[in-house]
Amino acid sequence: SGALALGLAAFPAMAQEGGLDAATLRADAAALFEPIPDKVEAIRKSEISPEGHKITPEKVDLGRSLFFDPRMSKSGLISCQTCHNAGLGGADGLPTSIGHGWQKGPRNAPTAFNSVFNVAQFWDGRAPDLAEQAKGPLQAGVEMHNTPENLIATLKSMPGYEAMFKSAFPEDADPVSFQNFAHAVEQFESTLITPDGKFDLFLKGDDNAMNEQEKRGLRAFMDTGCTACHNGVNVGGQDYYPFGVVAKPGADVLPAGDTGRFQVTKTVDDEYVFRAAPLRNVALTAPYFHSGAVWDLKEAVQIMSSSQIGTDLTPDQVDDIVAFLDTLTGKQPQIVHPILPLRTEQTPRPAP
Ligand code: HEM
Ligand code: HEM
Structure with a gap:
């Protein structure tokens, strides 16, 4: 799609060796992402x-x-x-x-x-x-x-x-x-939001909220092209792409029977097209993909690299990206379980 081509053409230059400059990293990230707000009004x-x-x-x-x-x-x-x-x-x-x-x-x-x-x-x-x-x-x-x-x-x-x-x-x-x-x-x-993960704190100006490995992972996430599809406040969830744009994953991960957005639009171009998954709290929500076939986040990242960007990430890059993805875990909502209204004689009974 057009959005994909644009995103891929817009890769920033690879970072220099050595420590990452936090200010540059933050500026590059701020052009692609937003922190989760404290509240939805x-x-x-x-x-x-x-x-x-x-x-x-x-x-x-x-x-x-x-x-x-x-x-x-x-x-x-x-x-x-x-x-x-x-x-x-x-x-x-x-x-x-x-x-x-x-x-x-x-x-x-x-x-x-x-x-x-x-x-x-x-x-x-x-x-x-x-x-x-x-x-x-x-x-x-x-x-x-x-x-x-x-x-x-x-x-x-x-x-x-x-x-x-x-x-x-x-x-x-x-x-x-x-x-x-x-x-x-x-x-x-809309109250179930998770602000103030390490990544949000970094975006908001705290240089030390992310460690060196997590920063390297963010750099790699941007430079290798993940952000062509995973961007915005939810690091995804904004647009649709073929799952397997470069190479189709195996039928265990991408079952033939679920053609994704094709079922919604009936357009051939939409076969096996899915919404780029939002990656907020992804470390908490295994197993992965619409098939739920992959339990290991590292393996999910490797599948993405071959199916979506067509480069083999180095093992270090994969570890760094997984460390970055961990920083997307935010403050979990604290909910007091409600005491629910009492049933009456008129309340329909449970049925099989
Ligand atoms: C999807 C909320 C009940 C299983 C979703 C999504 C939301 C949601 C917001 C979309 C999330 C996204 O696209 O990122 C709710 C609410 C429920 C409810 C408010 C109660 C009224 C359930 C129950 C189940 C379930 C009981 C399991 C039996 C799923 C599944 C999807 C989904 C499998 C993905 C479906 C698809 O993409 O085709 N739900 N859910 N949900 N929910 Fe629920
Ligand atoms: C799903 C990471 C590149 C499109 C996912 C998931 C992860 C991930 C962890 C699974 C999330 C979950 O199940 O909750 C990455 C990384 C990338 C990358 C680390 C770079 C190496 C891309 C690109 C595209 C893309 C470039 C678009 C061309 C998608 C789509 C899904 C997805 C469509 C949902 C697949 C499904 O239907 O299950 N990504 N991604 N991703 N990503 Fe990526």
């Missing part, structure tokens, strides 16, 4: 809110309860937290997720942390924003296997939820709706 424009919408504590509180509530699934067993565990970097640590009825899903669960900064959601970008995204797993047969009707009946059966929706959406005549469910979940997710 408003959700960017979306279909529900073309002008963008401010985050309110009431919506976030509601969204937190919904995120942790397994009664949002048909079985009463599976919540967002099941597959986006807030204690495990926002992911589930499985190759591909296990959902309703112990069904194995087709893809690895990406972290829900910092997802508000991605250009679009899912490995193939098929949901434009987090609110649209939240409607997916709730209804997916292999995830929560619920229906909007049963969800609304469940929420309306509990006075605790009725009160929370009312205070989160005071203007709304009928606040308990599927749209508002999605909207509240989206607002909670």
Whole structure:
């Protein structure tokens, strides 16, 4: 794609031997990346809110309860937290997720942390924003296997939820709706951000936040061309590229059956095209790739170097890049597990 060609043409000159000059390194990095902000004040424009919408504590509180509530699934067993565990970097640590009825899903669960900064959601970008995204797993047969009707009946059966929706959406005549469910979940997710990793502290001016090896890794990450695709605040998550632009990885890593963005656009050029994975907290979220086939971050970097940039990195460069990727681990959100509203006789019972 055009963006790729531009990025590859724009490699900065290789750094000189010896220690890296922190000021130059920071200036080069600042042209490609941004630190994670301490707080997201408003959700960017979306279909529900073309002008963008401010985050309110009431919506976030509601969204937190919904995120942790397994009664949002048909079985009463599976919540967002099941597959986006807030204690495990926002992911589930499985190759591909296990959902309703112990069904194995087709893809690895990406972290829900910092997802508000991605250009679009899912490995193939098929949901434009987090609110649209939240409607997916709730209804997916292999995830929560619920229906909007049963969800609304469940929420309306509990006075605790009725009160929370009312205070989160005071203007709304009928606040308990599927749209508002999605909207509240989206607002909670936008609080799941991880500022102040070593890389952020370095970008913000602390020369000593990263050690020499981590700095060498950042230099190599920029100079070998990883940043053609992995850039911006999330070090990825901004655009789509063929997985295997130089050489296709084996079918274990890139299964033939999942054609990625082709399933969204039906354009031949989009076969095996995926969103460049956001690399924030990547050290916490093994296994890797949409197939979840690779457990070792070092191996994931080696696969990228042969499949995406077509150079064999030296073993030292690989180690340095992995050390740099470790600096993308930020301050994890500290969440108090919500006490969830009490069920009533009207609450639909768990069903197989
Ligand atoms: C993708 C949130 C429930 C498994 C995502 C993404 C978000 C998210 C934000 C996109 C992240 C990205 O693209 O970087 C939620 C919320 C849920 C929920 C709010 C509850 C309503 C679940 C459950 C499972 C699951 C229960 C497992 C059974 C996955 C998988 C993907 C994904 C496999 C990737 C799907 C693909 O790319 O096709 N989720 N999730 N999620 N989630 Fe969830
Ligand atoms: C995924 C690192 C270069 C596009 C990944 C992942 C890592 C990574 C660790 C897996 C993340 C995860 O599963 O959570 C690197 C490094 C690079 C590099 C270190 C330089 C050596 C590139 C380039 C492109 C690219 C140049 C675009 C041409 C992608 C895509 C994915 C990905 C599309 C998702 C693949 C999938 O569908 O599973 N990268 N990357 N990467 N990267 Fe890179």
